[in-house]
Amino acid sequence: MNRKNESKANFVKLQKDAQNVLSQNDKSRYTVPNLNLYPHQWLWDSCFIAIGLANYDIERAQIEILSLLEAQWHNGMMPNIILHTKSQHLKDHADRHSRIWRSFKNPNAPDQVETSGITQPPMLAEAIYKIGEKLPKLKRREWYKLTYPALLNYHQWLYKERDPHNEGLTLQIHPWEVGLDNTPPWMNELNDHLLPWWIRFVATTRLDNLIGWFRSDNNLTIKNERLTNVEALAFYSVQRRLRRKNYDFQKIIDHSLFAIEDITFNSILIRANYCLRQIANELEVRLPSDLIVSMRKSVDELDKLWDEYAEEYYSRDFISHRLLKTTSIGGLIPLYSGGIKKDRALRLVNSLKSERRFKSPYPVPSVPLDSNWFQDQRYWQGPTWINTNWLIIEGLKRYGFNDLAEDIRNSSIEMVQKSGFYEYFNPHTGEGLGSNSFAWSAALIIDLLVNF
Numbered sequence: 001m002n003r004k005n006e007s008k009a010n011f012v013k014l015q016k017d018a019q020n021v022l023s024q025n026d027k028s029r030y031t032v033p034n035l036n037l038y039p040h041q042w043l044w045d046s047c048f049i050a051i052g053l054a055n056y057d058i059e060r061a062q063i064e065i066l067s068l069l070e071a072q073w074h075n076g077m078m079p080n081i082i083l084h085t086k087s088q089h090l091k092d093h094a095d096r097h098s099r100i101w102r103s104f105k106n107p108n109a110p111d112q113v114e115t116s117g118i119t120q121p122p123m124l125a126e127a128i129y130k131i132g133e134k135l136p137k138l139k140r141r142e143w144y145k146l147t148y149p150a151l152l153n154y155h156q157w158l159y160k161e162r163d164p165h166n167e168g169l170t171l172q173i174h175p176w177e178v179g180l181d182n183t184p185p186w187m188n189e190l191n192d193h194l195l196p197w198w199i200r201f202v203a204t205t206r207l208d209n210l211i212g213w214f215r216s217d218n219n220l221t222i223k224n225e226r227l228t229n230v231e232a233l234a235f236y237s238v239q240r241r242l243r244r245k246n247y248d249f250q251k252i253i254d255h256s257l258f259a260i261e262d263i264t265f266n267s268i269l270i271r272a273n274y275c276l277r278q279i280a281n282e283l284e285v286r287l288p289s290d291l292i293v294s295m296r297k298s299v300d301e302l303d304k305l306w307d308e309y310a311e312e313y314y315s316r317d318f319i320s321h322r323l324l325k326t327t328s329i330g331g332l333i334p335l336y337s338g339g340i341k342k343d344r345a346l347r348l349v350n351s352l353k354s355e356r357r358f359k360s361p362y363p364v365p366s367v368p369l370d371s372n373w374f375q376d377q378r379y380w381q382g383p384t385w386i387n388t389n390w391l392i393i394e395g396l397k398r399y400g401f402n403d404l405a406e407d408i409r410n411s412s413i414e415m416v417q418k419s420g421f422y423e424y425f426n427p428h429t430g431e432g433l434g435s436n437s438f439a440w441s442a443a444l445i446i447d448l449l450v451n452f
C-alpha cells in the first residue's frame with residue numbers, strides 16, 4: 001500500500017472507531033459524554049455530538065437535538081444538564097443530582113424532565129444549521145421549521161434575561177455555564193471575590209486533602225488531571241447560592257457579586273446569531289427587530305473586549321466592566337465568532353503560531369505555555385481539548401488561514417490515533433487524559449475527517 005492509501009485506510013478505521021464510541025454512549029434518544037464520569041446529557045456536548053452524527057446518520061443527529069429541545073425551560077432557557085431521571089440505568093446517579101439541583105422549584109422548569117438550573121454555550125443554532133446543510137432542500141425547510149420556534153425563543157431568552165442592560169453581551173453566573181470549568185480567568189474571580197470563609201479555611205489548612213474522598217471524579221480518573229478540591233468546593237458553593245434563589249435570575253443578579261460577560265460564551269453566541277439568521281432567511285421569516293438590534297450590538301461590544309496593549313481578547317466583569325486580564329484559550333474563540341476584523345484574526349493567528357504562547361507539539365493548549373497557570377495535565381488549565389480545537393479550526397477556515405487550520409486538524413487526528421478518544425490531552429506529548437471514550441472527541445474527529 002502506498003502512503004496515501006495507507007493513511008486513507010487509517011482514517012476509515014479511525015472513523016469507524018469514533019462511530020463505535022458514539023454508539024456505546026448512545027442511550028437511544030441522547031448520547032452521554034462518558035458512561036461513567038458523565039452519565040447524563042449535556043447541552044453543548046449534545047450539539048457537538050449531533051454535528052458529528054450528521055456526517056453519517058442524519059436522523060439520529062436530529063433526534064439528539066430534539067431530545068435537547070424537550071428540556072427547554074418555559075422561559076426559553078436551555079439547561080446545561082438533562083438528568084433523565086426516568087431512565088433506569090441512571091436512577092441512583094440522577095436522583096442524587098436532582099437533589100443537588102432541585103430546579104423543579106423554579107416555575108419555568110420543564111414538566112417532563114429534570115434538569116440543572118443554568119445554561120451552557122449556545123452551540124444549538126450551529127448544530128441545527130449544520131444538520132440542515134446536509135439535508136435536501138425540502139427536508140431542510142421542514143427541519144428548520146420544526147426547530148425554529150424553540151431556537152428563536154432560546155436566543156430571545158439569552159438577550160432578555162442575560163443582557164439586562166441591553167449592552168449586547170450576555171452574562172454568565174457560574175463557570176459551568178462557560179463549559180471551560182476551571183479556566184483561569186474564572187478561577188481568579190472566584191478566588192478574589194467569592195470564596196466563603198470555610199473554603200478559605202479548608203484551603204489554608206490543607207484540609208482539602210482529607211475531604212477529597214467525596215468526589216466521584218477522582219475515583220474514576222487520576223487526581224492531578226481534575227479540578228483541585230478547593231475548586232470543586234467553590235463550584236458547589238456557587239451552585240448552592242443559585243439553588244437557594246431557585247435559579248430566579250432577578251433575585252440572583254440583584255445580590256450577585258459574580259457575573260461575567262464571558263468571551264467564549266459571547267463569541268459562540270455571535271456565530272449562533274449568524275446561524276439563526278441563515279435559518280430565518282431560508283424560512284423567509286423576519287427575526288423580531290429588537291433581536292436584530294441586540295445581535296448587531298453583540299458584534300460591536302465584543303470589540304471592546306480587545307486589549308490593544310496585550311493584543312488579546314478577555315472576558316469582562318459585568319458590573320465594573322473591568323477586563324479580566326488572565327489569558328486562556330477563551331481569548332482565541334473570537335476567531336470562531338466570525339464577527340471580528342481580519343487584522344484582529346491575524347493577531348490571534350500570531351499567538352497560535354508563537355512557541356511561547358499556544359504552539360505546543362499538540363496544540364491548542366487551554367492555557368498559554370508561558371502562563372503561571374499552565375499545567376500540562378490539569379483539566380482546563382493546560383491540556384488540549386478537541387472541542388476548542390474544532391472551534392478554532394472553523395474560525396481559521398472562515399478567515400482563510402487554511403494552512404494553520406489544517407495543521408491543527410492533523411495534530412488533533414494524530415492525538416486520537418496515538419492515544420484514543422480521550423476527554424483531553426497533554427499538549428506536550430499528546431497523551432490522553434481524563435476519561436476515555438469521550439463522545440465529543442469522537443464526534444468532532446468524525447467531522448474533521450469528513451469535512452476537510
Ligand code: GLC
Pocket residue numbers: 033038042044045178179180181
Ligand atoms: C465538563 C466540561 C464541560 C462538559 C461536561 C460534560 O464539566 O468542562 O464542558 O460539558 O464536562 O462533558
